Amino acid sequence: xxxxxxxxxxxxxxxxxxxxxxxxxxxxxxxxxxxxxxxxxxxxxxxxxxxxxxxxxxxxxxxxxxxxxxxxxxxxxxxxxxxxxxxxxxxxxxxxxxxxxxxxxxxxxxxxxxxxxxxxxxxxxxxxxxxxxxxxxxxxxxxxxxxxxxxxxxxxxxxxxxxxxxxxxxxxxxxxxxxxxxxxxxxxxxxxxxxxxxxxxxxxxxxxxxxxxxxxxxxxxxxxxxxxxxxxxxxxxxxxxxxxxxxxxxxxxxxxxxxxxxxxxxxxxxxxxxxxxxxxxxxxxxxxxxxxxxxxxxxxxxxxxxxxxxxxxxxxxxxxxx
Amino acid sequence: xxxxxxxxxxxxxxxxxxxxxxxxxxxxxxxxxxxxxxxxxxxxxxxxxxxxxxxxxxxxxxxxxxxxxxxxxxxxxxxxxxxxxxxxxxxxxxxxxxxxxxxxxxxxxxxxxxxxxxxxxxxxxxxxxxxxxxxxxxxxxxxxxxxxxxxxxxxxxxxxxxxxxxxxxxxxxxxxxxxxxxxxxxxxxxxxxxxxxxxxxxxxxxxxxxxxxxxxxxxxxxxxxxxxxxxxxxxxxxxxxxxxxxxxxxxxxxxxxxxxxxxxxxxxxxxxxxxxxxxxxxxxxxxxxxxxxxxxxxxxxxxxxxxxxxxxxxxxxxxxxxxxxxxxxxxxxxxxxxxxxxxxxxxxxxxxxxxxxxxxxxxxxxxxxxxxxxxxxxxxxxxxxxxxxxxxxxxxxxxxxxxxxxxxxxxxxxxxxxxxxxxxxxx
Numbered sequence: 001x002x003x004x005x006x007x008x009x010x011x012x013x014x015x016x017x018x019x020x021x022x023x024x025x026x027x028x029x030x031x032x033x034x035x036x037x038x039x040x041x042x043x044x045x046x047x048x049x050x051x052x053x054x055x056x057x058x059x060x061x062x063x064x065x066x067x068x069x070x071x072x073x074x075x076x077x078x079x080x081x082x083x084x085x086x087x088x089x090x091x092x093x094x095x096x097x098x099x100x101x102x103x104x105x106x107x108x109x110x111x112x113x114x115x116x117x118x119x120x121x122x123x124x125x126x127x128x129x130x131x132x133x134x135x136x137x138x139x140x141x142x143x144x145x146x147x148x149x150x151x152x153x154x155x156x157x158x159x160x161x162x163x164x165x166x167x168x169x170x171x172x173x174x175x176x177x178x179x180x181x182x183x184x185x186x187x188x189x190x191x192x193x194x195x196x197x198x199x200x201x202x203x204x205x206x207x208x209x210x211x212x213x214x215x216x217x218x219x220x221x222x223x224x225x226x227x228x229x230x231x232x233x234x235x236x237x238x239x240x241x242x243x244x245x246x247x248x249x250x251x252x253x254x255x256x257x258x259x260x261x262x263x264x265x266x267x268x269x270x271x272x273x274x275x276x277x278x279x280x281x282x283x284x285x286x287x288x289x290x291x292x293x294x295x296x297x298x299x300x301x302x303x304x305x306x307x308x309x310x311x312x313x314x315x316x317x318x319x320x321x322x
Numbered sequence: 323x324x325x326x327x328x329x330x331x332x333x334x335x336x337x338x339x340x341x342x343x344x345x346x347x348x349x350x351x352x353x354x355x356x357x358x359x360x361x362x363x364x365x366x367x368x369x370x371x372x373x374x375x376x377x378x379x380x381x382x383x384x385x386x387x388x389x390x391x392x393x394x395x396x397x398x399x400x401x402x403x404x405x406x407x408x409x410x411x412x413x414x415x416x417x418x419x420x421x422x423x424x425x426x427x428x429x430x431x432x433x434x435x436x437x438x439x440x441x442x443x444x445x446x447x448x449x450x451x452x453x454x455x456x457x458x459x460x461x462x463x464x465x466x467x468x469x470x471x472x473x474x475x476x477x478x479x480x481x482x483x484x485x486x487x488x489x490x491x492x493x494x495x496x497x498x499x500x501x502x503x504x505x506x507x508x509x510x511x512x513x514x515x516x517x518x519x520x521x522x523x524x525x526x527x528x529x530x531x532x533x534x535x536x537x538x539x540x541x542x543x544x545x546x547x548x549x550x551x552x553x554x555x556x557x558x559x560x561x562x563x564x565x566x567x568x569x570x571x572x573x574x575x576x577x578x579x580x581x582x583x584x585x586x587x588x589x590x591x592x593x594x595x596x597x598x599x600x601x602x603x604x605x606x607x608x609x610x611x612x613x614x615x616x617x618x619x620x621x622x623x624x625x626x627x628x629x630x631x632x633x634x635x636x637x638x639x640x641x642x643x644x645x646x647x648x649x650x651x652x653x654x655x656x657x658x659x660x661x662x663x664x665x666x667x668x669x670x671x672x673x674x675x676x677x678x679x680x681x682x683x684x685x686x687x688x689x690x691x692x693x694x695x696x697x698x699x700x701x702x703x704x705x706x707x708x709x710x711x712x713x714x715x716x717x718x719x720x721x722x723x724x725x726x727x728x729x730x731x732x733x734x735x736x737x738x739x740x741x742x743x744x745x746x747x748x749x
Contacts, residue, residue, distance in 0.1 A: 061749075064410035065432035080746075150582045151572025152592070171516070171575030173728060259517055260574035261730035276406045278714040279428065 051292060057285035064281035077286035087287075090267045093177055094245060100181050101241050106234070109189040113196035114222070127197070131190040138187075142254025145183045146170065170256050173263035180255060180264050187251070188244075192237045199233030200226065232310040239302055246295050267291050356388065358649050363394045364419040364642075365401040368579070368601075368608035371673035375659075382658050389651050397579070399518060406713075409434055414645035416652040420465050421638050422456025423709035424716065429643075430464055436644040439463045441653055448662065452697070453677035456705055457641050465643035466660045469674035471600030472637030472697050473524050474621045476689075478613055481509045481594035490620035492632065494532070494559065497623045501568045504594050511566075513593035515584035516574035516727065519720040520708060524597045525563070526723040526736075527707050528622040528636050529556035535629030536702045543711055546744035549737045552629070557726055557733025559625065564727050569593075574728055578605075585609040597622070599637055600675055600693050619689045621696055634702035638709055639677065711744070718743040 058077055060069035081087050116127055133141065148156050149169035157166050169179040203226060211225045249268035252258060258265035258273070267287060275284030303311060362379065366372050372395070379391040394415070396404055405418065414434040420426045429435050439462045446454070449467060457465035477490065482500075485507035491497040504511040515521045531539060534552030542548050570576065570584075570593050577583040585602070587593040589610025596602065606612050624632040642656045658664060660677070668674050669684040675694050676682050682698060685691045708716030722736040731739070 063428065065412075065428065065434075067412075146575075146577075147581070151575070152570070152587075153582045168572045168575070171572035173574070173730065176575070256575060257517055257519075259519075259724065259728075261725045261728035273717070276403050276410075278717045279406065279410070279712075280714055281410065 054285045054288045054292070057282055058289045060282045062282035063279040064275070065279075069282060073282075077283045078290075080283065081286050081290065086262055086265060086270055087267075089262050090265055090270055093264065093266055094248075096177060097181055097184070097245050097248070098242055100178075101184075101245060102238065105181075105185045105189055106192055106237060106241065108185070109192035109237075110196050110230075110234070112189065113193045113200060114226075116193070117197060117200050127194075131194055133187045134191040134194075136187070138250035139254055141183065141187050142251050145186075146255055149179055149183075170264075171260065173260045176256055176260060176264040180252060183251060183255065184248075188241075192241070195233055195237055196230065199230045203229045232307075235307050235310060239299075239307065242298060242302075243295055246291060246298070267294075357390065358388055358651050359390045359392055360417060360649070360652055360655060361392055361394065361415040361645075362417040362655065363396070363401070363405065363415040365396055365398055366419075366673075367395055367397050368605050370604065370671045371601075371668070374668050374671055374673050378659055378664065382655055385658075386651060386654070389655075391655065398520075414643075414647075416645050416648035417642055417655055418645065419468075420457070420641050420643045421706060421709040422465060422641060423638070423705050424712045425709055426457065426464060426643065427459060428713065430459065434646050435464050436646050436648065436653070437462050437464060438466075438644055438653060438656075442466060442657070445657065445660070448678050449660075450677060450679055452700075452703055453639055455703070456638060456709070457643070465641035466656050467639050467641040467677040468660060468665070468668070469600075469641075470637070470639035470677050470697065471675045471693060472621075472635040472700070472703075473528070473597060473599045474619055474693065474696070475595050475597055476588065476602045476606075477595035477618050477620065478588065478591060478593075479616045479618045481507075481591070482618075485509060485594075490618065491623050494529075494623050494625040498563065498566065501563070501566050505566070505568070510570045510587070510593040511568040511595065512570075513576075513584040513587035513596045514569045514573045514727075515576050515578035516569075516724065517576055518578050519724045520706075521578060521584060521596075521598065522727050523707060523720045523723045524636070525560050526556055526719070526726070527704070528597075529559050529625065531634055531636055531704055532556075532622070532625040532630040533559070533628040536634055536704055538629070539704055542744075546741060546748050548740040548744065549734075554733050554737050557736050560723070560726060561733055564729070579609050581609070583609065589613065600690065603687070603689060604672070617689060619692050631701065633696075633700055634704070635697055635700040636704045636706075637697075638706045640674075712747050714747050715740070715744045 057069055059072060059074060061071040061073050061076070062069035112130060116123055116130075120126075136144075148154050151157060151168045151171050154169070156169065160166055167175055167179075170176050207225055207229070208221055211221050216224065247268055248266045249272065252264055252266055252269050253272070256264045258269040268291065271284045271287040271291070274280045274287065364375060366375055375393070375395075379393060383389055383391055401419070405415075408414065409429050409432065412432075412434070414429065420429075426435065430437075442463060445466070446463065450470070453467040453470040454463070457463060457467065475490070481504065482488075482490070485500070485503040487500050487503055491500045501511040530553055533556050534542075534550065538550065538552060542550070542553070570587050573584075576587075579585050584596055585598075585605045586609040588596045588602075589606035589612055591611075591613070598605075603612075603617060606617070621632055622636070624630070642659060644652045644656060662678055662681075665674075665678055666681055666684045669676055669681055670686060672685075672687050672690060675690060675697065676685065682694055685694045704710070706716075707719045710716070711719070718740050722731060722739045725731040726733060726736045
């Protein structure tokens with residue numbers, strides 16, 4: 001069955017256009033440079049420069065005041081970070097949230113997307129409703145859920161209380177992270193649902209029909225035709241999820257401020273408290289450098305190992321049809 | 323350094339110019355310079371102070387037509403974060419609320435705050451010494467106080483009555499008994515905003531003051547050692563309180579002034595008391611129904627065998643500082659807010675407590691009168707720890723105490739962690 005999926009991809013890898021695109025002559029180079037310059041300047045100023053500044057600051061003991069840092073301490077900030085408990089709590093929380101996202105949130109979004117691809121009544125309405133949370137700002141979502149999940153007056157406990165399913169949600173160190181994950185899922189599954197839907201719509205129905213004619217039933221069609229063809233879409237959605245989780249801040253800050261007792265703290269929350277509450281800007285920069293490193297390693301590794309074929313231009317749909 | 327010199331020179335110049343015409347600028351006098359916009363940052367988000375500051379700003383604009391006062395009003399935590407962000411970028415608002423202490427010192431060291439000693443020389447004598455203390459360093463003054471107060475227990479008299487407690491406890495063991503009695507009567511004894519951390523640090527700070535004494539608190543700020551047995555004992559006593567489970571349900575995630583937070587719990591009669599500063603009644607009236615006549619105040623009890631006494635107060639005030647690059651009208655605004663007439667009116671409205679000598683009679687509210695009297699008769703004073711010590715140490719106190727209350731740290735670990743940060747900050 002898998003051959004069905006491979007063949008169209010192989011056909012969409014024409015060698016010709018690749019070679020033609022390469023800039024060969026030097027007079028092109030000038031044009032390219034000219035057109036590139038504005039974007040490049042912005043990129044250097046807004047992306048590369050801050051990264052370099054953070055790296056520079058991370059080697060100093062610095063409270064952020066008064067010009068440039070002067071008290072050089074080498075890698076002390078990193079040594080201190082790697083020996084601090086909170087850093088490992090952050091990493092554990094990161095891994096837990098990523099795992100839960102991959103095992104629960106994304107499959108859930110995929111399931112809903114598959115359902116809403118069927119011709120069911122009110123399909124457009126459901127799509128809209130499920131996508132709506134994504135449009136809300138993180139702060140509004142946070143305030144909304146801190147009211148819903150309030151242990152005393154929250155609507156969640158009022159509904160679940162009679163069923164014996166009460167919880168202290170964000171107020172209990174044991175459940176805070178999972179309550180947070182619940183809110184994240186509520187807010188983001190609609191987004192992933194949307195891209196899965198788009199991905200599904202790119203799969204030509206002929207392939208599904210062909211599989212059915214070959215005798216494949218519902219689950220098998222999904223497993224051997226739909227899912228592999230959704231591969232690039234899923235890979236991109238996993239990529240976005242992981243990068244978002246590494247940088248997770250807004251929702252956590254509004255809902256728990258990382259508490260109780262650091263139970264729901266993330267790297268970005270630690271960075272914020274160190275930099276802006278404790279005025280340890282050098283130390284906070286060290287965390288931001290670690291976050292940057294994590295994102296970079298993940299992004300490069302993932303693109304190289306997992307998304308390689310997607311980036312080379314192979315897509316789900318047959319090239320000739322678009 | 324050059325910059326600081328220039329600033330001092332500028333400050334002296336401004337003082338020299340201002341000397342002739344002093345504070346009372348006539349409305350609409352022609353000689354005023356071009357339009358000035360004053361950035362004023364403060365954190366009085368609830369009435370009566372919120373409205374009073376707005377009124378003062380309007381009055382000041384009316385008296386100085388060329389001035390526009392632009393107010394930025396933020397809630398406590400947001401205020402601290404935003405001010406830190408701004409000051410780290412090398413700027414300060416023209417006029418901004420400050421608690422003084424370690425945080426103000428850091429801003430002064432960065433050259434962001436104007437030394438107003440010379441400009442306010444004539445006014446300084448009108449303030450009480452206690453009110454000014456937090457804003458003076460090395461004999462120089464950097465802000466004028468608008469408020470001074472102390473932390474104590476605000477309690478619901480009806481709940482205490484119902485639990486059979488006739489008189490507020492004066493000793494720590496008596497306090498623990500009261501908590502037990504309230505629990506037996508089916509009343510949540512204490513409301514606490516666990517999410518925000520700073521309300522929790524009051525307990526540890528007061529227990530440390532009562533057990534280790536004021537001298538030891540000061541000493542710890544100097545030798546950076548919080549592991550002395552007295553501090554650990556303070557942690558143990560706090561743990562003893564926490565073990566009674568006196569707090570409202572879900573307190574670890576509760577905010578202070580949010581609709582289901584610490585203040586609202588007391589205000590709506592759900593919890594019997596809270597340990598809070600002099601602004602507590604104002605915030606209660608804002609966050610819930612308010613207790614009216616049922617609200618009472620008692621100072622933090624004495625711990626048997628401890629070095630501290632019940633008359634020693636923990637708290638702080640609020641003041642208004644002037645940014646280093648602020649136009650001279652900024653200082654006029656600060657003086658305008660704190661002159662006898664205006665400030666006494668603010669005290670009468672119940673917004674703040676007396677900072678000027680002889681202002682005590684202006685306090686109308688029964689409870690605030692108790693606070694003002696306790697303060698006037700205080701035998702010692704300790705500034706909020708998250709303001710008295712450098713920001714990193716203060717934050718670590720808040721953090722460690724929060725974890726102690728959540729059961730994630732032992733009293734020994736908390737003391738150890740605070741010491742570690744204090745030591746590393748002093749290097």
